[in-house]
Amino acid sequence: MSTTAVESGTGSGTTPTPPGNGASDRARAEQRLGWLLAGPAFVVMLLVTAYPIAQAVYYSLFDYRLTDQENISFIGLNNYAVVLTDQIWWISFAVTVFITVVTVAVELVLGFALALVMMNALQAIRPVLRAAILIPYAVITVVSAFAWQYAFSLDSGFVNSWFSWLPGIAADTDWFGGTYTSLLVICLAEIWKTTPFISLLLLAGLAQVPDVLQEAAKVDGATWWQRMRKVTIPNMKAAIMVALLFRTLDAFRVFDTVFVMTNGANNTETVSFLAYRQTIARVEIGLGSAVSVLLFLSVVIICVGFIKGFKVDLSQARGEN
Amino acid sequence: MRRARWRRALAAGVAAAALVGLAGCGGAPAGPPVLNWYINPDDGGQAEIAERCTAASGGQYRIEVSILPRQAGEQRQQLIRRLAASDTSIDIMSIDPPYIPEFAEAGFLAPVPADVAQRTTEGIVNSAKEGASWNGELVTVPFWANTQLLWYRKSQVEGTGLDMSKPVTWDQVIAAAQGADSTIAAQGIRAESLTVWLNALVESAGGEIVTNPSPGDPEGVELGLDSPAATRAAEVMKAVSAIGGPGFSTASEDENSNAFQDGSAMFQVNWPFIWGKVNSAVEDGTAEQATADDFGWALYPQVTPGTPSAPPYGGINLGVGAFSPNVDLAYRATECIVSEENQKQYFLTNGNAAAKLSVFTDPEVVEKFPMAPVIAQSLQQAKPRPQTAYYSEVSESIQRNYHPSAGIDPVTVGPATADLIKAVLAKEELL
Known part of the structure; x- marks a missing residue:
């Protein structure tokens, strides 16, 4: 059986023709209206994102300590050299990549399952079910981090006593006493919190799969699994990629959970945490800005990698096809 | 018409927001100058002292408290960020002693007048005096000692x-x-x-x-x-x-x-x-x-x-912000805050030990804190963290x-x- 996918962009014929020399007056008017409508938002975005980013890039070239403002000096790329030659940067980078890969992979599988459940649930319980699945996403990350920390902590936690029948878990298992156990709890909390987000995006993708194709496959005698692999997933590839991209960008900036649970102990520091510590705790604005800029570059690389490598069409997320 | 109703609702919202904004800048309140005291979270003892000192000032000043984050390191971060921007709203701050040299070195603390320094260090435990100083000079007023x-x-x-x-x-x-x-x-x-x-x-x-x-x-x-x-x-x-x-x-x-x-x-x-x-x-x-x-x-x-x-030596000392417009008044207020009576009350109500030695022999204190003599002895021996x-x-x-x-x-x-x-x-x- 061959893969059956609907080409995006050929749907209802609303795709505007690119306005050029030969564009009609109407197309030009529409373009002008488009700029007028998007313009204010574009200016606001420049103010609230481009300006701080530019400022961070500028500060990262200076030796700038907040409590010693008389001795600010230009040092070129020295801050970047310090960061990139430091072992701590690379450990934090590895930890961040680990958390990102583990959480996004698990969330994708779980999120897909939840999306299927939401899609196929009985009409009567569908609203309740959707609300129930989305609740964790409505919880503030710091609050969820504290809740998970209390659950696993030695003095107030219940995990040790509930799961003591599992090998490796005893009444005195100190989850935050080692790197891998700490990372496990951090990943669990992240997964619990953001799976609803991914399942919401995937639900939108599922809804876009045309029923006609499903029915045709059924008539052809395809099993559930075959339909899933050959019809459903190929048709929602764009939605999957957008969900993955958004979550990867988000997961790479993980901060709150680590800050609350371990405060960076036992090599659980992430890149964002490193930026926080240099900028806010050490008040070394220059060095901290360099870490932030490197974090920004990592995120840009991930983003470009996804869009170019997997041919993600971001307009899919907005249902524009 | 649906659109018209939307527009009216929007206009009403904007008008309401503007009114709230205007009410917010209704000019300076009348009455005595307000001293802002940035405090670490406690069981309400510092707010109580602020009220008592406001009453005792006879209308010279009014102390208002603002609560800092719970962790000492985060208190420092907030104060430093504000002071680095020359925040004039910081009159008095409760500072954890190990951070005092940083504040002093950065020029964030108004110098302690000699007479205030002399009066507030009389009968103070050794570690508190040491912890309130930097480079051999008193830069903050000792308040309570832990x-x-x-x-x-x-x-x-x-x-x-x-x-x-x-x-x-x-x-x-x-x-x-x-x-x-x-x-x-x-x-x-x-x-x-x-x-x-x-x-x-x-x-x-x-x-x-x-x-x-x-x-x-x-x-x-x-x-x-x-x-x-x-x-x-x-x-x-x-x-x-x-x-x-x-x-x-x-x-x-x-x-x-x-x-x-x-x-x-x-x-x-x-x-x-x-x-x-x-x-x-x-x-x-x-x-x-x-x-x-x-x-x-x-x-x-x-x-x-x-x-x-x-x-270990801990506790809180009081710094006066270098950018405060009311440095003299603020120092007068700190003298009231750290009075023997206030230190005693703070000890009794919030359990935070005094910096003044005489408080530890007060009968009421000894009754509630039978270990007071040991605390006093410990404070005399205590050493501050690296200055x-x-x-x-x-x-x-x-x-x-x-x-x-x-x-x-x-x-x-x-x-x-x-x-x-x-x-x-x-x-x-x-x-």
């Missing part, structure tokens, strides 16, 4: 033969806990409290973490972490961690006070807040009176037998290398940390 004691469960110590009426050593405490198959609670978590513990051990062994604070030149800071005293301190730290119970590497003051209260630890080094905590647990019915009666206290353990220990304008870097570096304390190598951890601190201060390494 210290850690060695707490023990009388019933559990009884059978071990350890005589708690005399000063004991860490080695004796470890042996007693091992003999009784119990644990010692100390602050093994990667946090400021780990530095507090290490500093007390190093100072008790006769050493110093920072030997030359080198004001103004971070690269000139000299460290004593490669000294025999620092090695000895690390040995004690490792030995205590080994019998510190399962959650030692994540235990803060709160976890430890719980472990001690429920009897799973027979010793703990901790601040006196635990006395108030157990007594209110008894009042609430969540603890037995017998538990509180079983609490014993003694001076912080010695590292070298016969050499008095150097217990340097780069305290945050020093402390964070220590926490990075000394945690988890059960896994340190006492011989190499000190020199390695000294190297890290030097590299961090030279801005050659991240933290």
Whole structure:
């Protein structure tokens, strides 16, 4: 059986023709209206994102300590050299990549399952079910981090006593006493919190799969699994990629959970945490800005990698096809 | 029409927002000048003192309190960020002593007038005077002083033969806990409290973490972490961690006070807040009176037998913001805040020990805090944490290398940390 996918962009014929020399007056008017409508938002975005980013890039070239403002000096790329030659940067980078890969992979599988459940649930319980699945996403990350920390902590936690029948878990298992156990709890909390987000995006993708194709496959005698692999997933590839991209960008900036649970102990520091510590705790604005800029570059690389490598069409997320 | 209704609703919203905005800038309030006092969170004692001093000023000023974050490090971060932007709204601040040199060095503190300095340091415990000063000069006004004691469960110590009426050593405490198959609670978590513990051990062994604070030149800071005293301190730290119970590497003051209260630890080094905590647990019915009666206290353990220990010193001192428009009034207000009566009330209501020695012999204080004489003695012996304008870097570096304390190598951890601190201060390494 061959893969059956609907080409995006050929749907209802609303795709505007690119306005050029030969564009009609109407197309030009529409373009002008488009700029007028998007313009204010574009200016606001420049103010609230481009300006701080530019400022961070500028500060990262200076030796700038907040409590010693008389001795600010230009040092070129020295801050970047310090960061990139430091072992701590690379450990934090590895930890961040680990958390990102583990959480996004698990969330994708779980999120897909939840999306299927939401899609196929009985009409009567569908609203309740959707609300129930989305609740964790409505919880503030710091609050969820504290809740998970209390659950696993030695003095107030219940995990040790509930799961003591599992090998490796005893009444005195100190989850935050080692790197891998700490990372496990951090990943669990992240997964619990953001799976609803991914399942919401995937639900939108599922809804876009045309029923006609499903029915045709059924008539052809395809099993559930075959339909899933050959019809459903190929048709929602764009939605999957957008969900993955958004979550990867988000997961790479993980901060709150680590800050609350371990405060960076036992090599659980992430890149964002490193930026926080240099900028806010050490008040070394220059060095901290360099870490932030490197974090920004990592995120840009991930983003470009996804869009170019997997041919993600971001307009899919907005249902524009 | 739906669209028209939307537009009307939007217009109404904008108008309402504008009105609220206008009401917000309704000009300066009449009456005496307002002094903003940035306080650390407590049980309401500082707000009460603010009210009393406002009333006592006879209309000269009105003190308003603003609450800072819970962690000392976060209090420092907020104050520093505001002061770096020359915030004129900061008149008085409650500052944790180790950060005072940084504030002073950055020029964030208004100089203490000589007469205020003289009046507010009369009859003050040694450690509080030292902790309120930088470069031999008083830069803040001592308010209240804290210290850690060695707490023990009388019933559990009884059978071990350890005589708690005399000063004991860490080695004796470890042996007693091992003999009784119990644990010692100390602050093994990667946090400021780990530095507090290490500093007390190093100072008790006769050493110093920072030997030359080198004001103004971070690269000139000299460290004593490669000294025999620092090695000895690390040995004690490792030995205590080994019998510190399962959650030692994540235990803060709160976890430890719980472990001690429920009897799973027979010793703990901790601040006196635990006395108030157990007594209110008894009042609430969540603890037995017998538990509180079983609490014993003694001076912080010695590292070298016969050499008095150097217990941790903490507490709060009052700084006056350099950019405040009311420096004179603010200093007048601090004098009221730190009066003997206020220190006593604060001790009684919030359990925070006074900086003035005379408070510790007050009958009311002694009745409520039977360990007051021991606290006073401990405060006289106590040593502040390393006094340097780069305290945050020093402390964070220590926490990075000394945690988890059960896994340190006492011989190499000190020199390695000294190297890290030097590299961090030279801005050659991240933290």
